[in-house]
Amino acid sequence: MAKHLDLEEQEQLDQIKHFWAKYGNAISWLLIVVFGGFAAYNGWNWWQRNQAAKAAVLYEEVDRAVQSKDLDRVGRVLADMRADFARTTFSAQAGLLAGKALFDGGQLDKAREALQAVLNESKDEGLQAVARLRLASVELQAGKPDAALQVLQAKVPAPFEPLLADRRGDVLLAQGKTDEAKAQYEAAWKALDAGNEVRRLVAVKLASLGVAVDAGAKP
Missing domain, CATH: 1.25.40.10 (Tetratricopeptide repeat domain)
Known part of the structure; x- marks a missing residue:
């Protein structure tokens, strides 16, 4: 009886080896894709949150510059935002804020540039x-x-x-x-x-x- 079980186990082992030899490579790649995609998704979400946090800090700087009517600083900080965080909502909101401040300050060319950037870069x-x-x-x-x-x-x-x-x-x-x-x-x-x-x-x-x-x- 024991010998029969050993032969049966050997057959099962042979079947597993055969299956793995035939499909093991494909299964391994499938697992790599699945877990790689999961890691990429988490990484993308982390990157977006990180970008939004950094953009929020710069938006606050734009707001402070607008409140103090420091239009040169408004332009500089907005340029930094557009360089690194152009697609974020904070960048678009900063563009609107800066555009109004620059318009009120008589800097029409810079106001136009700030507002046009919102049209070009924002999806909202x-x-x-x-x-x-x-x-x-x-x-x-x-x-x-x-x-x-x-x-x-x-x-x-x-x-x-x-x-x-x-x-x-x-x-x-x-x-x-x-x-x-x-x-x-x-x-x-x-x-x-x-x-x-x-x-x-x-x-x-x-x-x-x-x-x-x-x-x-x-x-």
């Missing part, structure tokens, strides 16, 4: 829409209304559409295209919720053009 459609609104103001202030209108032609998330219409109205009015400006203001007014502060401002613009609307009424 909401942040891109805000960048478009601010970049249009930069172009209009720079005496480039056609460039401003071009910036405002892109498709944006629905909540931003009336804001872009309002800004298009501003640009068209600056060009002396009163009827087209009215149409854009009316589109913005109808799309905004009653009670919205922007809607009240649009109503004031329409009133200045001879169009009477109830700022608080529902569209």
Whole structure:
């Protein structure tokens, strides 16, 4: 009986050896791929968290520079962020913050560069829409209304559409295209919720053009 069991075990061992000889290499590579992928996934998540943490520190530096109105420092820190963390949300937010500060400080070329970088590098459609609104103001202030209108032609998330219409109205009015400006203001007014502060401002613009609307009424 013992001899029979030994032969059976030997047969099983031979079968295992045969199976491993035939499939062992493939199984080994499969395990390498699976565990390697798991390690890579964890490594990628760690890298992203590390990048976000470093970008957050630089964002705070941009914010402090903006608060102190140190525009040179704003530009330097923003350049560092774009060099190392261009694809992070913090970098896009810093670009918006810097763009506004540089615009308010009269540095239109640098403001344009900061806001254009948000459009080029960020994947967040909401942040891109805000960048478009601010970049249009930069172009209009720079005496480039056609460039401003071009910036405002892109498709944006629905909540931003009336804001872009309002800004298009501003640009068209600056060009002396009163009827087209009215149409854009009316589109913005109808799309905004009653009670919205922007809607009240649009109503004031329409009133200045001879169009009477109830700022608080529902569209």
